[in-house]
Amino acid sequence: MSERTTVVRSAVGIWLLGVLGAAATAHWLLPADPQAGLFALGLLCMAYTLAAFVLARREAGLTALLPLAWAAGFGMWLPIGQDFGVETMAPTMLEWGVAESMVGPMASAAVLFVGGVASGAMMYLGTASAATFWHVLLLTALVAGASLSHNDNPTTTFAAAIAWHAGVAGSLMRWASHAAWAARTGVCPRCQEDIRGVTDGSCPSCKLTLVCQSPARLVRPVPTEQPVRHDRAA
Numbered sequence: 001m002s003e004r005t006t007v008v009r010s011a012v013g014i015w016l017l018g019v020l021g022a023a024a025t026a027h028w029l030l031p032a033d034p035q036a037g038l039f040a041l042g043l044l045c046m047a048y049t050l051a052a053f054v055l056a057r058r059e060a061g062l063t064a065l066l067p068l069a070w071a072a073g074f075g076m077w078l079p080i081g082q083d084f085g086v087e088t089m090a091p092t093m094l095e096w097g098v099a100e101s102m103v104g105p106m107a108s109a110a111v112l113f114v115g116g117v118a119s120g121a122m123m124y125l126g127t128a129s130a131a132t133f134w135h136v137l138l139l140t141a142l143v144a145g146a147s148l149s150h151n152d153n154p155t156t157t158f159a160a161a162i163a164w165h166a167g168v169a170g171s172l173m174r175w176a177s178h179a180a181w182a183a184r185t186g187v188c189p190r191c192q193e194d195i196r197g198v199t200d201g202s203c204p205s206c207k208l209t210l211v212c213q214s215p216a217r218l219v220r221p222v223p224t225e226q227p228v229r230h231d232r233a234a
């Protein structure tokens with residue numbers, strides 16, 4: 001089995017575990033104890049993000065730590081943000097003539113969307129992949145839209161949780177398998193340029209931020225000087 005097959009199989013395996021974990025949490029824990037359910041979903045997201053980083057041989061550092069901490073804290077920042085959102089947006093919404101029953105769901109959806117922008121930015125910090133940012137943003141917009149139209153419907157919540165985690169884990173695994181392969185072969189994941197020996201953190205050809213360790217990149221290739229023999233022409 002080639003190393004490339006191993007990388008892809010690991011990525012698919014992690015994705016599957018992420019989806020099954022999200023389904024189990026959304027089915028059993030979330031309806032019984034919403035607070036614990038949100039915490040568990042955040043920790044699950046942190047776990048597959050960490051797995052993606054390990055698979056991709058991502059360099060350790062603050063830009064890797066921040067998205068992990070952000071994901072792990074999901075169960076904490078979402079309820080706080082939603083309370084804050086309802087409190088600050090409700091008076092304005094009522095002034096604008098929004099029906100009182102819609103103020104809560106609309107403020108929650110708005111906070112969810114803002115959380116999605118922040119989550120996308122955090123994942124961008126971790127992966128330096130614009131595609132991952134847009135995937136997280138679009139998935140969160142879908143979930144926010146679904147929560148607005150079918151608020152508190154358990155089936156919608158269940159489907160939204162699975163869809164979001166399947167999409168985000170899928171996007172991360174897609175990134176990780178490209179990055180893992182690039183790290184192992186010493187080529188840029190975007191433009192396939194040889195990046196061995198590059199030490200300033202970005203691809204010299206396409207300027208992509210390089211966040212993954214490439215063993216070849218840590219060692220500067222020593223220029224091999226061949227003794228040149230000058231045969232003097234007589």
Ligand SMILES: [Zn+2]
Pocket residue numbers: 188189190191192193203204205206207208
């Ligand atoms: Zn490049």
